[in-house]
Amino acid sequence: MKSNRVGFPNIDAYISMIAIGIKDQLAYKLDYTISLFFKFINVLFMILIWSAIYLGTGVASIRGLSLPDIYVYFFIIYALRGVANMQLPDVIEEDIQEGSIATAYTRPLRYPIQVYMRGAADDLMTMLFITVPFFVIAVLIAHVTLTLGTVLLLLVEILIGYVLVNLIGFLVGMTAVKLISIQGLEAVTWSTLLLLGGGIVPLNMMPLVVQQILYLSPFAIMLYIPATTFLGTVSQSIIVTNILASLAWIALLTVVAFIAWGKVRRQLTSAGG
Amino acid sequence: MEKVVEVANVSKNFKTYERASSGFLASFRRHYYTKKALISVSFSISRGQIVALLGRNGSGKSTLIKILTGILYPDSGTVNVLGFNPWKERMKLAWNIGVVLGAHGQMYWNLPAYDTFEYMQKIYKVPEEEFKKRLAHFVDILDLKHIYKKPVRTMSLGEMMKCNFVASTLHMPQVVFLDEPTIGVDIMSKAALKKAMLEMRAKYGTTFILTTHIVEDISIADRVLMLHKGRLVFDGAKERLEHMFGNKREVEIKFVPDAKLNLDFGKVLYTGTGIARLEINASVLKSRRFISLLSSKSIIDYSVSAPGLSELLAKMYTKLEKVH
Numbered sequence: 001m002k003s004n005r006v007g008f009p010n011i012d013a014y015i016s017m018i019a020i021g022i023k024d025q026l027a028y029k030l031d032y033t034i035s036l037f038f039k040f041i042n043v044l045f046m047i048l049i050w051s052a053i054y055l056g057t058g059v060a061s062i063r064g065l066s067l068p069d070i071y072v073y074f075f076i077i078y079a080l081r082g083v084a085n086m087q088l089p090d091v092i093e094e095d096i097q098e099g100s101i102a103t104a105y106t107r108p109l110r111y112p113i114q115v116y117m118r119g120a121a122d123d124l125m126t127m128l129f130i131t132v133p134f135f136v137i138a139v140l141i142a143h144v145t146l147t148l149g150t151v152l153l154l155l156v157e158i159l160i161g162y163v164l165v166n167l168i169g170f171l172v173g174m175t176a177v178k179l180i181s182i183q184g185l186e187a188v189t190w191s192t193l194l195l196l197g198g199g200i201v202p203l204n205m206m207p208l209v210v211q212q213i214l215y216l217s218p219f220a221i222m223l224y225i226p227a228t229t230f231l232g233t234v235s236q237s238i239i240v241t242n243i244l245a246s247l248a249w250i251a252l253l254t255v256v257a258f259i260a261w262g263k264v265r266r267q268l269t270s271a272g273g
Numbered sequence: 274m275e276k277v278v279e280v281a282n283v284s285k286n287f288k289t290y291e292r293a294s295s296g297f298l299a300s301f302r303r304h305y306y307t308k309k310a311l312i313s314v315s316f317s318i319s320r321g322q323i324v325a326l327l328g329r330n331g332s333g334k335s336t337l338i339k340i341l342t343g344i345l346y347p348d349s350g351t352v353n354v355l356g357f358n359p360w361k362e363r364m365k366l367a368w369n370i371g372v373v374l375g376a377h378g379q380m381y382w383n384l385p386a387y388d389t390f391e392y393m394q395k396i397y398k399v400p401e402e403e404f405k406k407r408l409a410h411f412v413d414i415l416d417l418k419h420i421y422k423k424p425v426r427t428m429s430l431g432e433m434m435k436c437n438f439v440a441s442t443l444h445m446p447q448v449v450f451l452d453e454p455t456i457g458v459d460i461m462s463k464a465a466l467k468k469a470m471l472e473m474r475a476k477y478g479t480t481f482i483l484t485t486h487i488v489e490d491i492s493i494a495d496r497v498l499m500l501h502k503g504r505l506v507f508d509g510a511k512e513r514l515e516h517m518f519g520n521k522r523e524v525e526i527k528f529v530p531d532a533k534l535n536l537d538f539g540k541v542l543y544t545g546t547g548i549a550r551l552e553i554n555a556s557v558l559k560s561r562r563f564i565s566l567l568s569s570k571s572i573i574d575y576s577v578s579a580p581g582l583s584e585l586l587a588k589m590y591t592k593l594e595k596v597h
Contacts, residue, residue: 016395020381020388027383027424103379105344107396108367266346 013109014117021121036129043078043134046200047071063204064233068141070202075138076227077199082130083158084165084197084222087119089186092173112261115173116166123162144232153239154226160246161222165193167253168218174264198224204233215242218249277448277480278318278341283350285311285336285503310336311347312503318482318496320447321474325494325511326484329590332500334484338452341482342372355447368397371446373437373454380425386436387421390443397444404443411439414472415465431462438466442473449473451483455490467493501593514589520555525576532571538563547573555579 025032047070054067065073092115095101104111139146146154172189176182194200197219203211214220215238225242228234287310290303311333318324328334339345341354343363352359357366380389394404412418415435425433434454442449449470455463470493473479483490491497491511499507499514507514523542528534530547538560539553557563558577567575 010396010398012398013396016392020384020392023388024381024383099374100379102339102344103372103374105363106342106367106370106372106374108364109396110364 010109014113017109017114017117018121018124021118022125025122025125032125039078039130043074046074046078050074063202065202065204065231068143069231069233072138072142072144072231073202073227075134075141076230077223079131079134079138080158080161080223080226081199082126082134083123084161084193085123085126086165086169086172086186086190086193087122088115088166088169089173089176089182089189091115091118092170093176093182096176112170112257115170119166119169138230142231144230146230150229150232154229157221157226157229157239157243160243160250161226163250164218164246164253165222167250167257168193170257171253171260174260177264177267193219193222196220197222198227202228204228216245218246218253221246274319274321276317277320277355278316278482279351279353280317280337280341281315281351283311283314283337283340283347283352284309285333285340285345285347309503311340311500313350314500314503314505315350316498316505316508318480320480321478322496323470323474323481323494324483324496324498325491326482326498326500327486327491327507327586328484328500329486331502333503334500335452337500338372338374338450338482338484342370342450343367368444369447371441371444371449373434373441373449373451379440380433380436382426383424385422386417386425386428386440389425389436389440390421393440393443399444407443407445408439411443411469414469415439416461430457431459434458435462435466438469442469442479445473445477446479447477448480448482451481453485454483455485455487463490499589501590506593507589521552522555522558523578524551524553524558525549525578526551526567526572527574529571529573534566534569534571538566 050070051067054062054070060066061069095104095115101111104114107114168189172182172186175185179185196214196217203214203220203224206214214224220242225234225239229239287308288305289308290305292299292303314333314337326334326337336345340347340352341359343359343366346360354366355369357369359366380386381392390404390408393399394401399407412421415438417432417435417439420428420432421436421439425436428436434457438451438454454466458466470479470481474481483494485491494511497507497509497511497514498505526534526536526549528547528549534549536544536549536551538557539551541549542552543550553563566572
């Protein structure tokens with residue numbers, strides 16, 4: 001009676017999950033365009049604040065970064081924020097609270113991968129409409145020459161940062177099993193990630209001890225390291241240290257995510273009875 | 274006949290809590306207790322059967338469905354669905370079942386239902402030609418022609434439920450689980466869903482297991498399983514349920530106003546000028562004394578009615594409340 005159709009990784013299904021996710025995002029094109037516009041406005045606020053700091057104090061550079069460098073830095077930061085964003089907690093929270101996690105569980109697909117793919121649909125859109133244009137702007141205003149080696153290094157750093165931010169997002173999302181709302185926790189996590197990842201203040205402007213700690217943290221690679229790799233203002237030793245530390249964080253957080261998912265899986269009781 | 278579902282001594286408890294009813298400080302205290310969702314439930318279902326899982330809110334219906342589909346695991350007992358242990362072989366089982374979990378739809382809200390259907394085609398690897406053929410058939414019997422290409426958010430509840438049904442059955446699963454499939458669904462849509470189910474059963478031998486507390490839904494079922502406070506309290510044909518709990522008949526008699534009649538056959542519900550209503554045991558209808566009463570010249574007209582299933586269930590639930 002057993003069917004021959006065994007659930008091997010169903011790549012087609014996961015890809016079509018991304019495709020339908022993109023369709024879903026584009027169902028309301030005006031809403032999406034407005035949200036993009038606000039993201040563009042956001043970077044202008046950051047540029048205004050830093051212009052005020054530089055022009056107000058009259059300094060030509062702070063820790064080796066001039067005002068034009070800061071402009072490029074924040075365009076790159078906002079480009080990276082299109083990749084390193086926290087979609088997963090919202091996806092998981094919605095599934096748990098609406099009970100649709102039960103429906104997801106009746107499909108021949110692994111739930112954590114389903115969640116990642118749904119997040120990926122959103123990520124691809126922001127990469128296309130946020131990351132690419134901001135990168136183009138940064139390239140146009142920066143006086144840096146990108147070698148193939150730098151581009152490849154940037155891609156590796158961005159990939160590592162993407163994996164890390166999604167692992168953290170997955171762990172935050174799973175707290176929805178216990179909490180009524182995870183919006184607060186999500187906001188705190190995102191703020192921490194921005195601050196400690198160099199999304200508000202470049203990390204090299206922080207005290208040396210703090211810098212050394214942050215280069216070993218999982219946050220620097222999400223924003224600061226790729227941004228300064230692009231600018232060419234970070235040393236190779238810091239890049240190597242941070243990449244190795246980030247890989248160790250990926251290994252650790254993957255183990256934690258597996259254990260946590262195992263526990264959460266048994267706690268999922270869904271609605272009804 | 275081939276068994277597709279086998280459940281033996283399945284129990285499931287949930288740890289839950291309640292707060293003190295009043296007082297500020299009391300709101301910080303929780304009283305934890307164990308809720309017995311299922312208590313030693315056993316049954317089996319043969320291929321092609323349509324089984325209605327009845328019970329009041331909180332009786333354990335949804336928990337049972339979730340265990341059978343691998344969403345939840347039981348604390349004890351064994352479950353076998355199509356040869357699989359649902360919670361250990363969830364992925365393998367998922368290829369062979371279809372699930373409609375009430376309002377928890379699987380449709381993409383902002384997109385036409387057709388997009389979800391195509392998405393399901395990819396998930397279950399339904400060949401293109403087969404997909405088109407099946408979809409055309411469903412569109413026809415469920416009257417979805419002007420529905421399935423408009424955004425799901427603009428659909429009525431009944432339209433959404435029909436689309437949910439299609440999305441869950443396009444891959445022609447061997448067993449279909451429907452949790453409260455007819456809530457808010459109009460008569461026409463219910464009839465269409467019923468027709469689709471009967472056709473699938475006839476054509477592919479599909480087994481349907483549906484939970485409901487809407488009595489009319491039972492009309493399609495071959496068999497009724499009734500849960501009460503986690504216990505399986507009835508397992509049998511719908512007719513047996515009626516027989517066990519529905520042996521009462523209501524008789525309305527219209528007679529010549531001055532006639533002197535002996536109405537001592539059961540409970541007299543009402544008497545008025547030339548009219549009386551009695552509640553009697555069904556067996557009394559065949560008794561010689563009752564037949565002779567109805568055939569007497571004083572009787573102008575009479576009618577006999579059996580209580581509906583709703584009334585039967587209400588009676589049954591009341592009885593069960595006293596027992597458990």
